Amino acid sequence: MDASLLQEVAHRRFNPLTREWVLVSPHRTKRPWLGRVEKSAPENLPVYDPTCYLCPGNERADGARNPKYTSTFVFENDFAALLPDAPSFEINEGDLLVARSEKGICRVICFSPRHDLTIPRMSLSEICEVIRVWTEEFRRLGAIDWVRHVQIFENRGALMGASNPHPHCQVWANATLPVLPEKELVSFREYSGTKKSCLLCDYLQLELQSGERVICENDGFAVITPFWAVWPFETLLMSKRHFASIEELAGQEVESLADILRRITIRYDNLFETSFPYSMGFHQRPTDGPAYPEWHFHAHYFPPLLRSATVQKFMVGYELLANPQRDITAESAARRLKEISETHYLDRP
Ligand code: H2U
Ligand code: ZN
Numbered sequence: 001m002d003a004s005l006l007q008e009v010a011h012r013r014f015n016p017l018t019r020e021w022v023l024v025s026p027h028r029t030k031r032p033w034l035g036r037v038e039k040s041a042p043e044n045l046p047v048y049d050p051t052c053y054l055c056p057g058n059e060r061a062d063g064a065r066n067p068k069y070t071s072t073f074v075f076e077n078d079f080a081a082l083l084p085d086a087p088s089f090e091i092n093e094g095d096l097l098v099a100r101s102e103k104g105i106c107r108v109i110c111f112s113p114r115h116d117l118t119i120p121r122m123s124l125s126e127i128c129e130v131i132r133v134w135t136e137e138f139r140r141l142g143a144i145d146w147v148r149h150v151q152i153f154e155n156r157g158a159l160m161g162a163s164n165p166h167p168h169c170q171v172w173a174n175a176t177l178p179v180l181p182e183k184e185l186v187s188f189r190e191y192s193g194t195k196k197s198c199l200l201c202d203y204l205q206l207e208l209q210s211g212e213r214v215i216c217e218n219d220g221f222a223v224i225t226p227f228w229a230v231w232p233f234e235t236l237l238m239s240k241r242h243f244a245s246i247e248e249l250a251g252q253e254v255e256s257l258a259d260i261l262r263r264i265t266i267r268y269d270n271l272f273e274t275s276f277p278y279s280m281g282f283h284q285r286p287t288d289g290p291a292y293p294e295w296h297f298h299a300h301y302f303p304p305l306l307r308s309a310t311v312q313k314f315m316v317g318y319e320l321l322a323n324p325q326r327d328i329t330a331e332s333a334a335r336r337l338k339e340i341s342e343t344h345y346l347d348r349p
């Protein structure tokens with residue numbers, strides 16, 4: 001393969017997880033980072049905010065009061081998008097008006113009592129505690145007989161619709177497999193059926209061999225810009241060992257996961273010296289009973305920023321009407337993310 005063609009000629013790249021294509025136009029921005037990079041104003045958040053509905057001891061919107069928690073805190077979302085007792089119904093008018101009721105449970109997890117801390121600035125042991133809570137929520141919700149999927153995700157930054165800078169994430173557990181995990185499941189299945197191996201084990205092997213798109217790695221995990229990335233600084237976090245859910249973390253893997261989460265988010269924050277916005281989430285096996293041996297534990301980071309702290313990337317025009325498109329190749333985004341320091345810019349001497 002002549003890899004330089006990928007940096008010069010318009011082409012389509014295939015996403016083997018979703019089986020969608022992305023159009024890459026590298027000739028449009030050969031050097032997208034020339035010139036000054038604009039920074040946003042520092043956030044200067046207080047350690048405790050009396051008006052924050054997630055800070056310890058404060059009142060939430062529905063009148064409930066948070067305990068004076070000292071590490072993590074989990075509660076039922078007061079404005080849950082899904083409810084466990086939704087009445088069951090099904091509608092089908094001529095295969096055109098089709099709807100089904102959906103049951104679910106939505107929870108919120110506060111990572112820290114500190115209003116101003118985010119994952120990249122938390123200690124490894126604090127992040128390990130967050131992983132312990134994620135594991136407990138996945139196990140507890142996944143064990144409910146009608147819950148087929150548990151989505152843990154974090155919206156960070158107002159740009160991504162996060163309602164509050166207090167470090168937190170959400171968990172939505174529901175009765176059916178959502179669209180993207182279902183696409184991935186089909187891909188994992190077909191790949192393991194025809195190749196007798198795992199799609200992401202094989203992909204990770206390829207990436208580690210070339211190293212071109214590997215941002216950081218440790219014994220347990222690697223973060224890469226996937227070959228088929230759509231968002232400018234999109235990354236894919238994969239376990240090195242093949243397993244299907246956070247429940248199966250073993251040995252040093254909890255510490256390794258904490259380490260890699262911290263390192264990739266420090267790199268993101270350092271990119272534009274701002275609290276970098278993103279949506280991230282884990283993709284894990286369905287929770288309806290079977291082991292799903294074909295599933296490979298991974299997480300996606302989708303950041304909306306393009307070339308400064310304020311130039312946002314939207315899906316518009318051709319992307320809404322036809323096909324996602326990007327000018328910055330996964331390789332050039334990887335080069336940029338790789339050269340960044342793993343000391344948080346706020347923690348520099
Ligand atoms: P986001 O920042 O990702 O929106 O998550 C915060 C969640 O917190 C959001 O889903 C919930 C919102 O419904 N929330 C409460 O449960 N109680 C409140 O008092 C305010 C916000
Ligand atoms: Zn707070």
